[in-house]
Amino acid sequence: MLSVMKEKLEMVVVEALGALGIEAGVVVLERPADSSHGDYATNVALAYAKVAGISPRELAGKLVEKILETPTEEIKELEIAGPGFINFRLSDEYLAQALKDALEQGAQWGENKKLEGKKVIVEYTDPNPFKEFHIGHLMSNAIGESISRIVKASGAETRRACYQGDVGMHVAKTIWGIKKLSEGTPHLATLIQRLGIAYSLGATGYENNVEAKTEIIEINKKIYEHSDAQVDELYNNGLKVSLDYFETIYKKLGTKFDYYFFESKTGEFGKKVVLDNPAIFEQGEGGAIVYKGDEEKGLHTRVFINSEGLPTYEAKELGLAKIKYDTYPYDASIVITGNEVNAYFRVLLDAMAKVFPDLALKTIHISHGMLRLPTGKMSSRTGDVITAESLIADTKEKARTKISTELFSSDEQDELAEKIAIGAIKYSILRQASGKDIIFDFEQSLSFEGDSGPYLQYTYARTRSLLEKAGGKTIDALGVHTGTNMLHKRLLHFPEIVLRANEEREPHHIATYLIELAREFNSFYGNTIVLDGKEDEPYKLALVKAVSQTMKNGLSLLGISAPERM
């Protein structure tokens, strides 16, 4: 495995430096962008030239000499280039063997053991019952699902959790809105739409109408107290409709949660935690209980229990951390949210460090940017939202027009269109670093060409088709071939990419890599005839098979399915 190779080379370099009397903590071994600069390169000669008191190129020369004293069969040659880089070139024998090893690993290809023995819980998606499941939730879901898979591929035991806001002002607003809406008994989807409209109505009323605001606050208290039978009924029905509906979406997205947590529970418990720690949480204005963040550290004072005596987001999160731990004693708890809560989360972690110090250390907050429309920000308050369902449906229609009606039955067309649509949507989210906003343009973001999910799926389907055509022909990574091309080398980078995606918790590294690999393969495919019966056919088939496996494993890490045909 190349990742092991990289570590091995790092050791070699450290030892060579040591032999020259230079103490090196960390050495950086990078993969040059330009393959003519070798398979790996290190800048240590430039970095330590000053310490050594000689020129970088001179130091590089001495290092190369040292390294070559104990020759290894993996390294073909070393060269000194540019201002003093040392470039390593790996031997063809080693590279061929590495490809063979990759094929033998099959579905495990790309995995590592960095998190072996660790328990990791990942919380994401977090839609609010009584509100729309919009494309922002799609963003959280895509990122969370992928991170869950990356963490698992790094050896951790992984659990998926979804945290849902079943109480709070948004619920009260919706219920107030439902009461204002005329009755009707439409089916599930329409009931969901009614909830969206009701929320919009309630939110507007709350802002613009004093009377409505008072009524909504009243309803909110009734929900907590269960003191009004009609409110309870509207609440119970609405909650069930929402949760059932969410399940249909999770299913489409390919997410299966292990645990569901609800704000009604975390709020109750969180409030207790706050009240039990008067030394940490103080009385604020109007009877609220607050946590005074350290202004020096840029932390604000935040309300944990409001003047109505109800827990806020912060208290709920505090309770959630402990409830999660009691449910599943994690080593790390990854929480994925939108970046608009970043400031609150920092205050929360500061408070948590005092109440549950061990849990605060284990909590990792990852925030994603907003999904913005070219026209501006979405708002469920004004009803200006794109729901996940409508986006999936529209994308599915677009995909359907490209599917052959001759090769696939209508059921198959439907299933395939959905896989492609979900792939396109997820890819459009995962292709960029997760902290940044996504400018979401239907035409541009959901392309089926070039830098897109369907391009990757198409590439996989091509490899499958080719392997099927090959039938029982010999596949041999050690077969006859001249040189080792970029496609071959790029294939072997996969485990390093997974390692990096895990370290940085950034799925987009995998997305970028897969696009590069797919481009490399499609170029190879376009310029080479694989099944030509010539002597290097077994080797070419090994490349195809490795691309196939890597594409499948990589797409899986992104949470995107890989159809066999399309």
Added chain:
RNA sequence: GCCCUUGUAGUUCAAUGGAUAGAACGGGAGCCUUCUAAGCUCUUAAUGAAGGUUCGAUUCCUUCCGAGGGCACCA
């Protein structure tokens, strides 16, 4: 006003402090009698501004300009 994030081709995104800044879309020119044209080949075009640190800066620091988010009872 203060805090956080952010600024890369016309557009949407990449680039662990490294060597010639990489893709896609769009524009231009080609390729289906060979394994899937959701494809391939060629071409066009970018680091907001000014300083600083460094052998080397898209990356780190400072200032300015622009964008997004937050700044006590919504999440």
